[in-house]
Amino acid sequence: MNQTRSDVAGSTRILVLAAFLCTPLAAAAQAAVEAGNVTRATAPAAAKAPQGPMQMTISMTPGAAAPAAQAPAATSAEARGPNCTGAIRSESSVIVAVGKSQLITLQEPVRNRTLGNPGVVQATMVSPQTLYVLGRTVGTTNMIVQGRSGSCSIINVVVNADAGGLQTSLGQLLPGEPGIRVTTAADNLVLTGSVTNAQAAQQAMEIAQAYANAAHNGEGNGNGGNKKGNVLNMLSVDTPQQVMLEVKVAEVSKTLLNQLGSAVNLQGGFGSWTGGLVTSLLTGASAAFFGSKANNLPFEFAIDAQKNDSLVKILAEPNLVTISGQEASFLAGGKIYIPVAQANVLNGAGTVTLQEEEFGVGLKFTPTVLANGRIHLKVAPEVSELSPTGATIRGGTLTGQTVLPVITTRRASTTVQMRDGESFAIGGLLTDSARGSLKALPGAGEVPVLGTLFRSTQYQQDLSELVFIITPRLVKPMQTSNYPLPTDSFSTPNPLSLYFMGNMEGDGKRPTQPAPAPSQPAAPAAVPAAPPAAPRSEGAPATAVSAMPTGRPLDEPAPAAPQALAAASPRPPLPAPAAPARSIAVAPAPAEDTAARIARIEATAARLAQARAAAAATTGRTSSGGN
Incomplete structure (x- = not known):
């Protein structure tokens, strides 16, 4: 029993050892079946593949594998390319994206092939006549494929981004x-x-x-x-969108100043002694009230009182147009040069350079039109001006004092989103400052009423309000060049108006240019058609039509004899008159139309005269028959 167990254990160990040894061989055999026998002219298979181009020769001929004893010699030998027969059969190109694969159908079964750079593309035969290509990195390479007949073809492979x-x-x-x-x-x-x-x-x-x-x-x-x-x-x-930015800078500044000061000079003497009282508490303004006494006891005094109210209004409206996504800038003002001290590193001597500064109304903005019609806006408006009072510098290497210019600036910079035509206040400033000062002669200046002569009082209050309002608009170029200009209402005055009336401008009317003569005469205004003119009677005088009311028919008898018409017996019907004339306002017409209207008026007057004559004759016969 123990012998049997030992035999079984030994057999198991032998099987495990055989499986361990045969696994690499089976894997190599499977790889040889799928990809063919590969012979490289570089290091052994265990070495790392180089990154650069490497020639690869793959043979698909059965039984081409070298014996195991000749493997070292084959490894050290140089790789051979396909042994082509005759000229190149064809040359084609294949484009593959990185990470994408493609199947290439060849004309005949492949015997062997050569790949120029395996780092760019991976090529594998999936059947004797089908090549599998996988793009690895961006680049170009080629393959030489030899068919079973011995002829070769070149395939250029381009690997691009996806x-x-x-x-x-x-x-x-x-x-x-x-x-x-x-x-x-x-x-x-x-x-x-x-x-x-x-x-x-x-x-x-x-x-x-x-x-x-x-x-x-x-x-x-x-x-x-x-x-x-x-x-x-x-x-x-397609159509670059243009944006116009309207910026309004409104500022109101008010200054209230009240001040009161005095100066007293009293001199006298006693024997060889002289003395006096001198005070000067003026506020800097010229004396508004003064007096002096010149005798044995000279006396001088001065009092100034001042009230100053100043108002400043600034309204700037810069407008600027640019394409969506582009920055635009605008400046209406000037430049000033400010001296700046510079130290010389070599000898330590100081030099003065001029620094350029701009002032005026400036605007910078970058619009971007969004997909939903909103406007993304980066805007930086600025208003600056020279201050009437500069900065005073004393001491140092300067002799006396120097006044440098000061620029007062109001600036805002922000990013907003708005729709076309919407307005937004992007910045504002409201200031209210007050300053007061009191100078007095100790003791005398504290007296309730008379102390006013011995003290100086000054009080100043500054009020300022500033606001920036922006409005973006989507605009398009105008189709006409006839648009109003600021200079249209200006005209040069004549000498009489300039010297005697003091007018610096003319009447303000824009000079009109004569219109060009039309190539064809203008068409006359439409008038109602009139019947043909009746022959004019030589004996009947023409009657002015304009003397009759417009609404009365032309066949109505004159109002001079209404009783005779009322007592008359039935009279024969009058001839049918033409359509009553209407009062129509027409534009001036050429001479031909005017003559036609005159002829129609004369014909109407003749018919009216005939009607009146017939009525008078009928009335006369009726009267004679009654008698």
Whole structure:
């Protein structure tokens, strides 16, 4: 029994040892069946593959494996390429994206093949006549494939970045931009086509840059994963949106000043002694009330009282237009040079240089039109002016005192989002400051009423309010050049108005330019058609039509004899008159139309005269028959 157990244990150990030894051999045999017999001209299989181009020869001929005894000699020998028969049969090109694979169908079964750079592409035979190609890194290489007949073909393989994947991502993330196209140039992604606005172009660039970085960092090139891909932006905006910014800078500043001061000079003498009282508490203004006495006891005094109210109003409205995404600047003002002391490092002597400073109304802004119609705005308005009181510098190397210019500046800088035509107050300032001072002669200046002569009082209050209001507008170029200008209402005055009336401007009317003569006469105004003119009676005088009311028919008899018409017997019907004339206001017409209207008026007057004559004759016959 024990012998049997020992035999079983020994057999088990033998089987385990055989399996351990046969596993590498089985794996090698399986690899040889799938990929063919591979002979490299470099280090043994255990060595690390180099990164550069490496020639690889793969034989698909059965039984081509060398004996085990000749393996070291085959390893040290140089790799041979395909032994082609005759000229190259064909040359083709294959483009593969990084990380993508492709199957290539060959013309005949393959005997062997050579791959130029295995680091760029991986090539494997999946059948005797089908080649599997996988793109590894961006680059180019080629393969020489020898068929069973002995003839060779060249396959050029180009591995580019995955443009198709980026095209799909852009279509999903930016569905409103169907005009974007993605191509490749070497290892660069190229964006071409058109977009609707600048923000869409910026978003497409950010997506493409992230995609390119991820593709390069995923190649496993050992660079730490921080390689940056290249993206070329060749996108164009269909209709660049233009933005006009209206900025209003409104400021009101008010200063209230009240001051009262006095000066007294009293002199006298006694024997060889002289003395006096001198006080000067004037506030700096000229004396408003003064007096003097010159005799044995000279006496002088001066009193100044001042009240000053000043009001300053500033209203600046700079307007500026730029394309979405571009910065624009505007300045209406001037420049001033301020001396600045500079120390010389070599000899220690000081020098003075001039520093340029700008003042006036300035504006800088960068608009970006968003997809939803909102405007992203970076704006920095500024209003500056020279202060009437400069900065006084005394001492140092300067003799006396120097007054340097001072620039008062109001500035704001912010970022906002608004819609077209909306207004926003981006900055404001409200100040209310008061200053007071009192100078007096000790003792005498504290007396309630008379102490006013021995003290000086000054009180000043400053009020200021400032606000910035901005309004962005989406604008388009004007289609006409006939737009109003600020100089349209100005005209040069004539000498009489300038010297005698003191007018610096003319009447303010814009000089009118004569209109060009039309090539064809203007069409006359439409008038109602009139019947043909009746022959004019020579004996009947023409009656002015304008003397009759407009609403009375022309066949109505004159109001001079109403009783005769009422007593008359039935009279024969009068001839049917023409349509009553209407009062129509027409524009001046050429001479031909005027003559036609005159003829119609004369015909109407003739018919009216005939009607009146017939009525008078009928009335006369009726009267004679009654008698």
